[in-house]
Amino acid sequence: MGKDISDLHHVGLVVRDMTAAIETYRRLGFTLPPPAYPTLPTAPGALPRPVGAANTHIYLRRNFVEIVAVVDDGQPIPGDAHLIPLDVPDDKLPGLLAAVRGTAANLAAFLDRFQGMHILVVDSADLDSAAARLDAADAGHGGVHAVQRPIETADGTRMLPTRYLEINSDETDAPRGRLPEGRVGIAENTAVEGQQHPKHANGAIDLIGCLLCVPDDALPDVERRYETYLGRAAHRNGSTRSFDLGDASVIIVAESALPDVLPGERPPALPAFVGYTVAVHDIAQTEHHLRTAGVPYRTPRPDEIVVPASEALGVAIIFRPAVD
Template structure:
């Protein structure tokens, strides 16, 4: 029987200014659609209003990078954002509003720590089996929920079914859906043939890795947590613990070693996601684009280019030559 975690579904960066974030990502060579924001009535019969969060996705071949910002109830949406009205029966409205506001509160708490990468969602071919395994391992989660997510097709944006769960902290009194490092979960998408990956000027193809920085003395316990989340053992190498998924890696690194390892740079607080890796078809063309755009970068090893967190919304990007 195959594993119930295949790779990375998406990573998410929480930002304070969506317009500037979109501009930054486009300068980095990503194709970024306008942000979207759900609208809901705040009471039965009331007019729909923006609520919760506005986001946009950098779509890749099998996954994406999410850019998200908090939208206070009734406040203006980010410039250029489009609305997605949510149709919900009156009796379900209070529960949905509570869930949306709870998620927004989690995002606000992340942003209060620092703007940057606070979301990591794993991809699963069978989320119900993943949920059952987490139950057996004693990992708390919020259960499997059905949602709609946007995808880009030849005919424009389309909403398709998806299922997800959020992993809860085992610390007493911790809010649901929030771990010390941010929001962690698992998602399963329905198969969609019409998905069209937009072309990216930097040559981006797939999201293939992320790096979590933890306090040195917490590395063994964090590795144990992620072994339970992922259902597999970590490979240990000094100050790092690496999980090899089917088509991606998750690396935990001790804080004292971060300056000496890609992506480098100490985060404002730990634990924290400090970077993610994007596969590209032609690393030379990626470097050529970044140089022409005036984006600072380094080349720590052959086949890799690192854009520092200061240039990339608080999380370093490792562009890596694709082997597929």
């Protein structure tokens, strides 16, 4: 199997209220910059306006957690938001607007299911090889595209070119870029000189895990799909399937086994991303911050802290000590 996937690139939450989401995650001890709102004219010569989706990032050492909100005319824009003009020739504007609106429609559909985690993107050092591998396996995807995402440097916010692809469902008439569990893709993680990695009050270092819950009878099919997406076989343990990605992992768990894997949690729908794991410097520091901030948490295992989905916008956060 292929070796073109090496890590987690990011996971993403889709939320209803960007301002409230940022406040929630800052209370959890994460450092977040002001959100970015892309702007485009809706017709040649018109004034640019926010379109599509706004986002902010929890930047970690190797990867990040994204928080996304669909841009809605009725939703106020935070006062400190960064408006990011997208420069496009007039003849390309209709196509870009259609793509932006298609992405926003998918995100809105995810939000209609539940507020929470709907995005998983894994990292590749060779995206073209990953695309070729998917083609050889007859796994549909939207092709390799280039976009820009904001990063924080000592000189301020910069837009970083990023190449990515989105995996399509093999179900007939399913919208492009929308799988039953959400949006799954592959991206290239480009290192940038001068990129800042902010410190987090909860001690967060890296994103190291993603947990997907599925109906028991769907486990074999989802396992097969992810073996194709990730280019490797799963490690089987009862009703869980684990895919090792270097220092990170993607775990698929059958609904009946979720109480053993993530005690106290119930999936908001099926299939659903129900948790992600963050490595921290010092688990005692993490616990101290959460206790001081008044955030409810569980300690289901030694050296593990779980903030329940009810406190983290629909997805559980699992904190574990970093392994040197």
